[in-house]
Amino acid sequence: MNSLSERTKKEAMRVLKETSRTFYIPISLLKPTLKNTVASAYLCMRAIDEIEDHQVLPAHTKTTLLTAISELLTKPFDSNAYQRLIDPFKNELPEVTNRLDEWIAICPVEVVNKVKSSTATMASGMAKWVKKNWQIKSKDDLDDYTYYVAGLVGVMLSDIWKWYDDIETDRELAIAFGRGLQSVNILRNQDEDSERGVTFMPNGWGREDMFSYANENLDLAKSYLKTLSNRNISTFCKIPYKLAEKTLSVMEAGREKMNRDEVNAVITTVTEN
């Protein structure tokens, strides 16, 4: 047994628990091989998301880091080069980012190139949107942004399902799933984002337009769910879907987000069915 990689897998679950409110529980419910794979894949994307979202790093540092990481991910991953790249920023960056090389190392070899490739595309898309200062003017811009930051999570997960259990899914539906979840987050975080001077609303859009965008994409997510023939995978995907659906309904009723009991109730309903 390789005890270093066993230790890193445990660490991955600890870091996941500390960084993701939404995905720790669904990932924990996956069977061991899937759990390890999806955890490492999620952490790879989260590692770069923390750079894009960083509250202190200047834009030029973000774009330099994201572009360089994207390039590193397109080759056999050079851990030393990665550590040299982030070294000047290690104190500012969270653990999930500083350990990207370890998350890649625990991803099964048969699927790691898919994870690296989606993450590389995401990193270059994030670099592009940092450069544009997230100036989303049109629906096409919104589709482009949500493709990079969330649609690609769906693409990567679909690649994992295909590898694990030969499950065929529709790429556009997987992307829409990500877009649906992301647009619910945009609605939920609108005030917080505008306080830091960022808006993801296309010109002329109000909240109702973003609600429609979220609903349209979540409808496609529902079609995606119907195509999943593996129960363990289907439960995993249903949890964020149902949480998003419920978040939309509480926001429509004028509240900011679900309370903890409501979150737990959604998870119980999904896992008991």
Ligand SMILES: CC(C)=CCC/C(C)=C/CC/C(C)=C/COP(=O)(O)OP(=O)(O)O
């Ligand atoms: C095929 C398929 C299942 C597609 C879905 C793809 C997917 C899981 C996209 C994630 C997008 C997203 C908004 C993540 C952060 O959510 P958050 O802020 O709620 O999560 P956090 O608690 O991890 O920060």
